[in-house]
Amino acid sequence: MPRPTLSTALVVAGEFDTMTAAPGTETVTALALALCAEVPLALVCARLAVQLAVQGVGRGRP
Incomplete structure (x- = not known):
């Protein structure tokens, strides 16, 4: 999974987990x-995605 997509998925997963957790310990x-x-x-x-974009890594790939 590309880094920007993974970054977004992790934030959404964290939000989803906290919003759907039962009150209390969960x-x-x-x-x-x-x-x-x-x-x-x-x-x-x-951060890695931004650094790679600034460096131009991956732009020559087919």
Whole structure:
């Protein structure tokens, strides 16, 4: 999956998990997972995508 798409999917997954979690412990767990895993990984993917776009990597591919 391309990095921009993966970044978006991770953010959406984190939002979906927190919005559909049952009140209580499940909500806390969903928020912790979103804030500690999904969102940071999405930021890394977005940063890599921007760096590669600036460098022009992948523009010569068929």
